[in-house]
Amino acid sequence: MSSEILINVTPSETRAAVVDNGVLQEIYIERADARGLVGNIYKGKVCRVLPGMQAAFVEIGLARAAFLHASDISMPKGQTGDLQESKTEVPPITSLLREGQEILVQVIKDPLGSKGARLTTQLSVSSRYLVYMPDTQGIGVSLKIEDENERERLKSCLISQLEQGASGYILRTAAEGVTEIELLADLQFLHRLWGKLNERKSSIHCGEPLHEDLPLALRALRDLFSPDIERIRIDSGETFAKAVSFSEGFMPECASRLEHYKGDRPLFDLFSVEDEINKALERKVSLKSGGYLIFDQTEAMTTVDVNTGGFVGHKNLEETIFKTNLEAAQAIARQLRVRNLGGIIILDFIDMEEVEHREQVIRTLEKAMSSDRARHNICGVSELGLVEMTRKRTRESLGHILCEPCPCCEGKGYTKNVESVCYEIFREIMREAKQFETTQFLVLASQDVIDRLNDEDSTNIAELEQFIGKPILFQTETQYNREQFNVVLM
Numbered sequence: 001m002s003s004e005i006l007i008n009v010t011p012s013e014t015r016a017a018v019v020d021n022g023v024l025q026e027i028y029i030e031r032a033d034a035r036g037l038v039g040n041i042y043k044g045k046v047c048r049v050l051p052g053m054q055a056a057f058v059e060i061g062l063a064r065a066a067f068l069h070a071s072d073i074s075m076p077k078g079q080t081g082d083l084q085e086s087k088t089e090v091p092p093i094t095s096l097l098r099e100g101q102e103i104l105v106q107v108i109k110d111p112l113g114s115k116g117a118r119l120t121t122q123l124s125v126s127s128r129y130l131v132y133m134p135d136t137q138g139i140g141v142s143l144k145i146e147d148e149n150e151r152e153r154l155k156s157c158l159i160s161q162l163e164q165g166a167s168g169y170i171l172r173t174a175a176e177g178v179t180e181i182e183l184l185a186d187l188q189f190l191h192r193l194w195g196k197l198n199e200r201k202s203s204i205h206c207g208e209p210l211h212e213d214l215p216l217a218l219r220a221l222r223d224l225f226s227p228d229i230e231r232i233r234i235d236s237g238e239t240f241a242k243a244v245s246f247s248e249g250f251m252p253e254c255a256s257r258l259e260h261y262k263g264d265r266p267l268f269d270l271f272s273v274e275d276e277i278n279k280a281l282e283r284k285v286s287l288k289s290g291g292y293l294i295f296d297q298t299e300a301m302t303t304v305d306v307n308t309g310g311f312v313g314h315k316n317l318e319e320t321i322f323k324t325n326l327e328a329a330q331a332i333a334r335q336l337r338v339r340n341l342g343g344i345i346i347l348d349f350i351d352m353e354e355v356e357h358r359e360q361v362i363r364t365l366e367k368a369m370s371s372d373r374a375r376h377n378i379c380g381v382s383e384l385g386l387v388e389m390t391r392k393r394t395r396e397s398l399g400h401i402l403c404e405p406c407p408c409c410e411g412k413g414y415t416k417n418v419e420s421v422c423y424e425i426f427r428e429i430m431r432e433a434k435q436f437e438t439t440q441f442l443v444l445a446s447q448d449v450i451d452r453l454n455d456e457d458s459t460n461i462a463e464l465e466q467f468i469g470k471p472i473l474f475q476t477e478t479q480y481n482r483e484q485f486n487v488v489l490m
Helices: 150-159 182-202 216-224 237-250 273-279 319-340 354-371 398-400 417-434 447-454 458-468
Strands: 002-008 013-020 023-031 041-050 055-059 066-068 102-109 119-122 130-137 140-143 167-171 209-210 228-232 259-261 284-286 292-297 301-307 345-346 376-381 387-391 441-443 472-476 485-489
Touching: 002 216, 002 237, 013 216, 023 216, 023 273, 023 319, 023 398, 041 417, 066 102, 119 441, 130 182, 140 150, 150 167, 150 182, 182 209, 182 284, 216 237, 216 398, 228 237, 292 319, 301 319, 319 354, 319 398, 354 376, 417 441, 417 447, 417 485, 441 447, 447 458, 458 472
Parallel strands: 002 228, 066 119, 140 167, 228 259, 301 345, 441 472
Antiparallel strands: 002 013, 013 023, 041 055, 041 102, 041 209, 055 066, 102 119, 130 167, 284 292, 292 301, 345 387, 376 387, 441 485
């Protein structure tokens, strides 16, 4: 498979795209005035402790206070060994924090919608191959390194470089196949970085960052590069120079694959990335067979509906449905990555009679999702015939980054029809006629509403004028949307 990373840089925005065989698989966007916060370490101040939620809100200098759950507060170091999730009972939040307390916290989830950032006090810093967690003990290995011999080799290499009782480390997926010398260089870099952070933490004030993660262009090299990546194209000379310096110091295997793109065509036009981004903002996704998908993202969950559309097949209905579902499973996995959809996801495949067909569709979905960097869990088919799954959400979806609720429908996805708005105006006139003394009424509304009042509803208006004994005038307001109107007393 031919894979490339494309990095497009402008003064106000940086975008990184992962392309496989010319098809967009992932897109990352970082704007100068709204950089991602995940990985940043701040000195915060506890502003509110909520015993009923086992959580606290912490001020870290953002527009909204960030959320810290008791389970994300670091405990005393345990025994050395493999890193595992603690199953011990979490102490009451009131015994861990108090209002006004100053603490060091790290962002693990960016603000999403109306929710503030999610925090932890279990601090960590990352390099190419390692994650260093000074408040933990033990060594963990990325689950994506599946070879047991390689996992043991990496742990042995790292242990040989550590002192007895050293702090915790996680070997990242990128560490697979690296030498002991390369691990040692990463280890020394992390220790130097943590030493500098320790020196600075006493001199910064609440709400100030102690440590900020790399900008997107360099973060893409660190996190997205793999031996499968053939080329990394960057269209900014300044960013390219920074990438070369970064890769020579930390990722020498990546340096030879960097390329400064100087072509006349915009970089993202080479593989129709711009078109794919625009398609990823639409509800409907067309399949090659003629079928289609419908994506609906809500606060609680995302739903995906599969339809045969114009695909009629060649054999029978069951075979047509089966082939549509197989194609849909692969398309859904890609769309989840491109759109960066997370949380609870419900997939409504077309009902299949044969058990083997249902199982094969699930296997196809699992295989297509296996390359997803985000942690996910596919729960199988429910009693209602729906496939339930979850996908970890750590940043805003593509739609939330690039779009905002429609000013006309306010995000509902629909508006009242003209007839309903006219009838609301009738009721408002009746209401005001009973409450106030006036000589006439003036209705301010959008053009299509005024047109209907003067045309189809002209008879109703005449009857209403006779009933209230007052004339009714109309005036078009070009700035009003369909649902906006005012009834003015004159």
